[in-house]
Amino acid sequence: MINKKKPWIKARWIGVALLLFATGYLTLNYRILVVGVLYRWAADDQFNAIWNLVSYASQGLLLFLVIGSISGWAFRSVLLLVFISGTVNLVYQSILYDLINLSTFQWMLAESRQSLSALKEFYKDFIWGVTRAGIAVGLFTLTRKAIKYAVFSKMAPHPENAPILTIVVLMIFLAADPALKALGRDRGAEMNVYGMAYQTMTEEIPNRMPASVKPDFKPSANKIIWLIDESISWRYYDEMFRSEWVSRWGGIDFGEARSLGNCSAQSNAALRWGVNVSKLNASTDLRTNSTVWAYAKQAGFRTILMDGQVHGNPQNYLWPPEKRLIDEVVPMAAGLDSDLKIARRLNGLLKADGRHFAYIVLKGAHYQYFSNYPDGNLDRSLPIEEQYRKALRYSKGNFLNELLDGVNMRNVVIFYTSDHGQHLGNGVIPHCNNKPHPEELSVPLILFTDPDLRNQFQRNDGEIRSHSQIFPTTLLLMGYAAEYASREYDNPLPTTSKRIVRFGKRIFPSTNADSIEFFFDDSN
Structure with missing residues (x-):
């Protein structure tokens, strides 16, 4: 009761x-x-x-x-x-x-x-x-x-x-x-x-447009490699590696560049999908764009994705429809030596016959930095910058030695950059902040190729380049017309970007009513 x-x-x-x-x-x-x-x-x-x-x-x-x-x-x-x-x-x-x-x-x-x-x-x-x-x-x-x-x-x-x-x-x-x-x-x-x-x-993922044009010319390179490192800041790359990479390996350094985002997923996705920086607006859905894979296959390249951060399925918004465009997806996570393992595998690919386009996600130097090199746990009390330098040195110190050993660079083009930079300091979030520190967007951009192609990319004007220029530059190398690449995406390297853009965390609309989050940097 x-x-x-x-x-x-x-x-x-x-x-x-x-x-x-x-x-x-x-x-x-x-x-x-x-x-x-x-x-x-x-x-x-x-x-x-x-x-x-x-x-x-x-x-x-x-x-x-x-x-x-x-x-x-x-x-x-x-x-x-x-x-x-x-x-x-x-x-x-x-x-x-x-x-x-x-x-x-x-x-x-x-x-x-x-x-x-x-x-x-x-x-x-x-x-x-x-x-x-x-x-x-x-x-x-x-x-x-x-x-x-x-x-x-x-x-x-x-x-x-x-x-x-x-x-x-x-x-x-x-x-x-x-x-x-x-x-x-x-x-x-x-x-x-x-x-x-x-x-x-x-949520329904929209269908992607196929590559709407065919190459106008024979590709000027048979091996095109995108090396997308993890959490490599321009300032520390400039201090530790730039001089040797340019002098010893003949790299064409484009100076400090701007990443397409200060988070890994957005940056990698925008790199693969391509961005028309002139027509970007709040309703743009990059998920419908033709991907770099589609253009590569149209030009007769075998497409390969190697990811040094995963053991299984791909990451960075790479869903099944896009994955089906890739001929070979290779998880390459192998602990501290993931990047060296990737370099050795790529070395064999660069020596093989045929046309190949490879998109490589490197392990790099994500925080906690001391976890990226042997016996790093002993360094927990060291200043953050010292830990970061040690991580970079271990990750990239011998990387090019393994990658380019015995490689004939004729008809080879390798782009190297990072998904985003790092803002180092005690008690700060190093990247992915909603209001990013400039160093979170500051990344290296360097290109390795043979002397015949190198002259096409020389630049000395000190202007800042952008991630968004890698896509149209690659289209040119694959044989697509320069007018098309520039009109649909951005100015190819070595010219300056039409407009430097970065994405926030909302890189694609979730519903018809949602808008994406992007920002222009017109100061450059």
């Missing part, structure tokens, strides 16, 4: 339940509420401030009803989902001081191979996020106990014995995500990760 306690006692426990729940909900959603409500109000956007408040209040009320009404197994399942989703939100906020959304969620998936490195580097933020999510879940558990104490006696039937009620409430709870999306509102931290995961899994 229903609890016979006096009404004021029952109300007191309901009040305790609401207080416990509100504390837990704020623990998960404090920053979301501040940004969505207080910031909107301060920006004189009262309409969205009020609607966001109503939205999050409704979501909170729904979660409160779920906590108080569903059966035990369902309650434990919901708490687990809330804990995981809340942890992802809170850790992301702690590291990048921003809110997670669909684009940043997809970026995190694309960067998942670096999750262990991120955990080691930002373990305090991970611990703090897990702790806060755990506190919220604990408060929700106490909320349920307070509700049960206020409303039900030991003899009374509890919703745990009402499976139909449990199913109905859970369906309403899970249906909130698509309903809110239809209204243009976001879910709270307690469940938004699952909504974003569902959107990612069900």
Whole structure:
């Protein structure tokens, strides 16, 4: 029978339940509420401030009803989902001081191979996020106990014995995500990760356009290699390697260049997909572009991807439709010596017959830097810059020796750059910041080829080049017309870029209503 306690006692426990729940909900959603409500109000956007408040209040009320009404197994399942989703939100906020959304969620998936490195580097933020999510879940558990104490006696039937009620409430709870999306509102931290995961899994990837033209000329190179290193800053490359690479190996150094992004996934994707820097706008979807693979195959090249950072499937937004254009995909992760292993394999490819285009993702020197060279754990207390120099020296000190040993450079062109640079310092995030430090975008750009081709690329004007110029330059080498390459993409090297561009984390639209995130640097 229903609890016979006096009404004021029952109300007191309901009040305790609401207080416990509100504390837990704020623990998960404090920053979301501040940004969505207080910031909107301060920006004189009262309409969205009020609607966001109503939205999050409704979501909170729904979660409160779920906590108080569903059966035990369902309650434990919901708490687990809330804990995981809340942890992802809170850790992301702690590291990048921003809110997670669909684009940043997809970026995190694309960067998942670096999750262990991120955990080691930002373990305090991970611990703090897990702790806060755990506190919220604990408060929700106490909320349920307070509700049960206020409303039900030991003899009374509890919703745990009402499976139909449990199913109905859970369906309403899970249906909130698509309903809110239809209204243009976001879910709270307690469940938004699952909504974003569902959107990612069900999102249709648009078809890519085939290479719309054929080469006008015979390729001027039979071997074209893109070496995309990891986390190599121009300043340290200039200090440690540039002089030898130019004098000993005949490299054509284009000086400090700008990367297409300060995160690996965006930078690598934009390099492969090509960017028309003149026509780029908020609705541009690079996923429909003809890829470098399509142009290479049209020109009679065998296409190869080697990735020194993975053991299995490719990364950096390389989905099955694009992967099918690649003749050979080779995971090359081999610990500290991944880059030397790649250099030796490429050495054999450069000596083989036939036309080959190879896109190489090197292991490089991602943080934690001391983990990129032998016995680096002994150097944990060394200054960050010293650790970074040691990592670079081990990664690239003998790389060209292995790569070019005995290679006849006739009809060979090798581009070397990095996905992004590094901003070094104690207590700073080295790359992937939402407002990047200039050094995060500062990368080397050097080209190795035979003397007959070298004269075409000499430059001494000191202007900054861009990642976006590698694609059209490659098209020229494959035999495509210069007018086409320049019109559809950017100016080929060695001329300067039409417009230096970089992408944020939102490199492609997630829905028809979304826009991409890009920035022009007109100072160069």
